[in-house]
Amino acid sequence: MDSKSAPQxxxxxxxxxxxxxTKIIVFALLATIAPTLVLxxxxxxxxxxxLREKISHELRNATDQSSKALDLWLKERLxxxxxxxxxxxxxxxxxxxxxxxxxxxxxxxTLDHIRGYLESxxxxxxxxxxxxxxxLEGEMVVTSAEDPAIVTIPKPWIEQVHAAPSVGSRPRFxxxxxxxxxxxxxxxxxxxxxxLGVLVAQIDLDAVRDMLKHQCVGGIDEIYLTDxxxxxxxSSTPVDLFDPSQIDPSQKDSSRADQSIQDSPPKDRLQxxxxxxxxxxxxxxxxxxxxxxxxxATVGWTLVAEMDxxxxxxxxxxxxxxxxxxxxxxxxxxxLCAYIFGHTLVSPLRRLSHGASHVAGGDLDVDIPxxxxxxxxxxTQVFNHMVASLRLGRExxxxxxxxxxxxxxxxxxxxxxxxLTGLYNRKHIMDLFGQEMARATxxxxxxxxxxxxxxxxxxxxDTYGHQTGDIxxxxxxxxxxxxxxxxxxxxxxxxxxxxxxxxxxNIHSGVAMAERIRHNTGNLQIYVEGNSISVTISIGVAxxxxxxxxxESIIRNADNALYKAKAGGRNCVVVSxxxxxxxxxxxxDANEPSLKPNLKPNLKLISRP
Numbered sequence: 001m002d003s004k005s006a007p008q009x010x011x012x013x014x015x016x017x018x019x020x021x022t023k024i025i026v027f028a029l030l031a032t033i034a035p036t037l038v039l040x041x042x043x044x045x046x047x048x049x050x051l052r053e054k055i056s057h058e059l060r061n062a063t064d065q066s067s068k069a070l071d072l073w074l075k076e077r078l079x080x081x082x083x084x085x086x087x088x089x090x091x092x093x094x095x096x097x098x099x100x101x102x103x104x105x106x107x108x109x110t111l112d113h114i115r116g117y118l119e120s121x122x123x124x125x126x127x128x129x130x131x132x133x134x135x136l137e138g139e140m141v142v143t144s145a146e147d148p149a150i151v152t153i154p155k156p157w158i159e160q161v162h163a164a165p166s167v168g169s170r171p172r173f174x175x176x177x178x179x180x181x182x183x184x185x186x187x188x189x190x191x192x193x194x195x196l197g198v199l200v201a202q203i204d205l206d207a208v209r210d211m212l213k214h215q216c217v218g219g220i221d222e223i224y225l226t227d228x229x230x231x232x233x234x235s236s237t238p239v240d241l242f243d244p245s246q247i248d249p250s251q252k253d254s255s256r257a258d259q260s261i262q263d264s265p266p267k268d269r270l271q272x273x274x275x276x277x278x279x280x281x282x283x284x285x286x287x288x289x290x291x292x293x294x295x296x297a298t299v300g301w302t303l304v305a306e307m308d309x310x311x312x313x314x315x316x317x318x319x320x321x322x323x324x325x326x327x328x329x330x331x332x333x334x335x336l337c338a339y340i341f342g343h344t345l346v347s348p349l350r351r352l353s354h355g356a357s358h359v360a361g362g363d364l365d366v367d368i369p370x371x372x373x374x375x376x377x378x379x380t381q382v383f384n385h386m387v388a389s390l391r392l393g394r395e396x397x398x399x400x401x402x403x404x405x406x407x408x409x410x411x412x413x414x415x416x417x418x419x420l421t422g423l424y425n426r427k428h429i430m431d432l433f434g435q436e437m438a439r440a441t442x443x444x445x446x447x448x449x450x451x452x453x454x455x456x457x458x459x460x461x462d463t464y465g466h467q468t469g470d471i472x473x474x475x476x477x478x479x480x481x482x483x484x485x486x487x488x489x490x491x492x493x494x495x496x497x498x499x500x501x502x503x504x505x506n507i508h509s510g511v512a513m514a515e516r517i518r519h520n521t522g523n524l525q526i527y528v529e530g531n532s533i534s535v536t537i538s539i540g541v542a543x544x545x546x547x548x549x550x551x552e553s554i555i556r557n558a559d560n561a562l563y564k565a566k567a568g569g570r571n572c573v574v575v576s577x578x579x580x581x582x583x584x585x586x587x588x589d590a591n592e593p594s595l596k597p598n599l600k601p602n603l604k605l606i607s608r609p
Contacts, residue, residue, distance in 0.1 A: 027337075031334065036330065037327055037330065040323045040326060040327065041323070043323075044316075044319060044320060044323050047315075047316060047319055048316050051312075051313065051315060051316050052277070052278075055219075055278060055290055055307060055312050056277055056278050056292070058218045058219055058220065058307070059220070059278050059290070059291070059292040059305050059306075059307065060292060061218070062215055062216075062217075062218070062220045062223060062292075062305040063223075063292055063293070063294035063303050063304070063305045064294065065215055066211075066212060066215040066223050066303050066305065067294050067296055067303050069211055069214075069215065070208070070211065070225070070296065070303065071296065073207075073208070073211060074175065074184075074299065077127070077184060077201070077203060078184060078186070080125065080127075080201075081184055081185070081186040081199060081201050082186050084118075084121055084131065084186070084199060084201075085186040085187065085188045085189075085199040086189070087117065089113065089114060089117045090114060090117065090133070090188055090199070091188060091189070091190060091191065091196070092191075093110045093113055093114050094114065094133065094141070094188060094190075094196050094197060095190060095196060111141070111142045114133060114141075114142050115142045115143070115144060118131040118133070118142065118143070118144035119144045121144075122144045127203055127204075127207055128144075128201050128202065128203055129145070129181060129202045129203065129204050130143060130144055130145040130201075130202040131143065131144040131199065131200070131201050131202075132144070132145075132199075132200045132201075132202070133188070133197055133198075133199055133200075134197055134198045134199075134200060135196075135197045136195065136196075136197060136198075141197065157185060157198065175299050181202045181203055181204055181205055182202070182203045182205060182208070182233075183200055183201070183202055183203075184200070184201050184203065185198050185199065185200045185201070186198070186199050186201075187199075205233065205234040208225065208233075208234045209234050209235065209236060212224065212225075212234065212235070212236040213236045215236075216236050219307050219311065219312065220305055220306070220307055221237075221289070221306055221307055221308050221311075222235060222236050222237050222283075222285075222289075222305075222306045223235070223236045223303065223304065223305045223306070224236065224237075224303075224304055224306075225301050225302070225303055225304075226301065226302045226304065227300065227301055227302075228300045228301070230302075232284065233301065278290045278291060278292045279291055279292070280309060283306055287308065287309075288308075288309040288310065289306040289307060289308060289309055290306065290307045290309050290312055291304055291305065291306040291307075292304070292305055348371065348372070348374075348376040348377070348380065349376060351368050351369075351380075352368065352376070352379065352380060352383060355368045355383065355387070356383075359387060359390070364387055364390055364391040364394060365391075366384075366387050367384055367387070368380050368383060368384055370384075415428075416428035418491070418492040420470055420473060420474060420492070421473060421474055421477035421492050422474075422477065423477050423480075423481070423490050423491050423492045423498070424489060424490065424491035424492070425491065425492060426491065426492065426493055426494055426499075428491065429489060429490075429491025429492075429493070429499050429501065430491075430499075430551075432489045432491070432501055433449065433489075433499070433501050433551060434551060436489075436501055436503045437544065437550075437551050437554075439503070440503070440504075440544055441544075441549070445503070445504050446504065446505060446506040446507075446543060446544065446545070446546075447501070447502070447503060447504070447505065447543055447544040447554075448502040448505040448506065448507055448509060448510025448513075448541060448542070448543035448544075448546075449499065449500065449501050449502065449510070449541070449542055449543065449554060449555070449558055450498075450499070450500040450502070450510060450513070450514050450517070450539050450540070450541055450558070451493070451497065451498075451499060451539070451540040451542075451555075451558040451559055451561070451562040452480070452497065452498040452499075452500065452517070452537050452538070452539050452562075453496060453497045453498075453537065453538050453562055453566065454472065454473070454476060454496040454535055454536075454537055455535065455536045455537060455538055455566075455570040455571055456535075456570070457469065457472070457495075457496040457535075460472055460533065460535070464528060464529075464531070464533070468528045468529070468533070469496075471526065471528055472526055472528075472533060472535060473492075473496060475524065475526045476498075476521065476524070476535065476537070477490075477492070477498070479517075479520055479521055479524050480498060480500065480517060482520075483513075483516060483517045483520045484500060484502075484513065484517075485502075487503055487504070488500060488501065488502050488503070488513075489501040500513075500517075502543075505543070506543065506546070507541065507542075507543040507546040507547075507575060510541045510543055511541050511573060511575055514539040514541050514573040515573055517537070517539065518536070518537055518539060518571070518572070518573060521535065521536065521537045522534070522536055522571070536570060536571035537571070538562060538565035538566050538570045538571065538572060538574075539562065539565060539572075539573045539574070540557075540558045540559065540560065540561030540562030540563070540564070540565055540573075540574055540575075540576070541558065541561060541573060541574070541575045541576065542554045542555075542557040542558035542561060542575075542576040543576075546576070547576045557576035557577075558576060560576065560577075561574040561575060561576045561577070562574070564577075
């Protein structure tokens with residue numbers, strides 16, 4: 001068997017107890033603890049359902065018992081009021097006060113007699129804060145209160161009074177909520193069956209509150225009453241109630257729909273059907289509660305019983321904590337077992353992982369030690385062999401890469417520069433011109449360019465030869481690069497012509513720059529084979545937006561200006577005539593040099609001394 005099959009032989013001799021498969025099976029057996037968690041979850045859900053049923057039963061009992069007690073209490077108060085209204089003292093004395101036969105003194109005595117009766121009844125029963133006798137027009141006749149408030153019959157009551165038959169049964173007046181009290185009424189009938197007036201009883205809501213407190217048992221935190229418009233009437237706990245005295249009772253029907261209370265419970269989320277399940281919501285105390293509502297059809301009120309949600313679910317919360325603690329313990333136990341059983345698997349894999357991370361980061365100086373005879377050991381051997389191959393390949397690639405970088409740099413430089421002058425070639429200077437033109441257009445900046453041509457260059461070539469002409473072109477290129485700013489771009493446009501792009505420069509700045517370049521060129525001395533040559537240049541200046549809004553227009557105008565400089569005698573700066581500088585004297589610079597062209601050529605041939 002050759003060396004290539006040696007790793008495979010070791011792989012075949014792997015022990016069953018050292019294999020990854022065996023370790024996964026052991027871990028899977030430990031994971032059978034999962035059904036225990038499932039059973040715990042089911043138990044929790046079942047207990048939650050039972051607790052919910054218990055809460056529903058307690059709330060239903062509370063609302064049912066409270067509604068029965070309240071209904072009985074109201075019937076007793078109505079019965080008492082019927083007895084009071086049918087008293088001989090009221091039914092016999094009230095007609096006398098309405099007749100015209102009695103004098104004022106007799107009427108006062110009669111009313112005092114009725115008042116004394118009402119005061120004695122109110123004091124004896126203790127439930128009634130005030131008993132008031134009203135006539136059929138709703139005006140107060142007499143009251144038991146020492147400081148009586150203005151009591152007005154609500155509009156529905158007045159309608160019932162006038163619609164009541166003279167004999168037979170009469171309708172009962174529905175309770176009306178007054179100033180922290182309840183108003184109930186009973187018609188006063190004379191011996192001949194005529195309706196004489198209405199007896200109104202004002203009952204303090206504290207009596208109802210005490211009755212509701214008595215029903216708060218078995219975890220019930222609060223029981224309260226609301227009217228048909230969901231206004232809070234009375235509660236078993238102290239709350240800030242809405243002040244109904246602000247409502248005109250005579251306009252009760254038209255105003256009740258517009259009246260609301262800030263502390264009223266969210267009835268749209270409460271089930272008013274006793275058979276329905278309780279509802280979770282935020283109470284008027286701004287705390288989470290569970291509530292159930294029961295309508296009291298006889299009076300149009302709603303009875304609501306509430307339990308604190310946190311207290312109600314305290315048992316299930318404890319069960320949940322126990323379940324979570326048990327699940328946490330099981331997870332810890334499984335994690336510990338997984339760590340113990342997987343330690344032998346994780347350690348070599350961790351070494352492989354660290355080695356792979358080093359390789360991914362570019363570090364190929366990795367050699368992982370091989371231990372054991374497991375699949376991981378075989379994988380480690382393969383990994384080390386792979387890293388060695390990558391290391392050798394990277395060295396070869398690095399050498400090729402360095403060579404390519406050097407070649408690319410040379411090619412990049414050659415693609416944008418002129419081989420003779422080292423300036424930008426025509427293509428690249430035009431690309432830079434296009435970029436600066438787009439930037440100037442976008443940000444509304446000015447831009448200037450110069451077209452430069454060497455004067456009498458053909459004469460230099462004819463006199464000294466083309467090699468000397470090349471030297472002149474190179475020396476002039478160096479002078480141009482030294483005369484402009486770092487942000488300016490200089491390129492060889494072709495032959496002895498050059499193009500300079502001046503970003504963020506107006507036409508006046510371009511002219512000043514051109515004059516400086518022309519002056520520097522005039523001072524330039526070029527020595528070739530013992531001869532000193534001085535040259536001059538002609539410059540045409542154009543710019544954006546002075547000479548157009550596109551590259552072609554500006555280049556054309558600069559060429560025309562250069563042609564005029566040549567025709568005007570050379571060695572001068574000529575500005576494009578697309579727009580005369582004389583038309584905008586405000587933009588001119590006092591220190592700007594004269595633009596008058598010099599008509600004398602400046603070509604000199606000087607022998608070296």
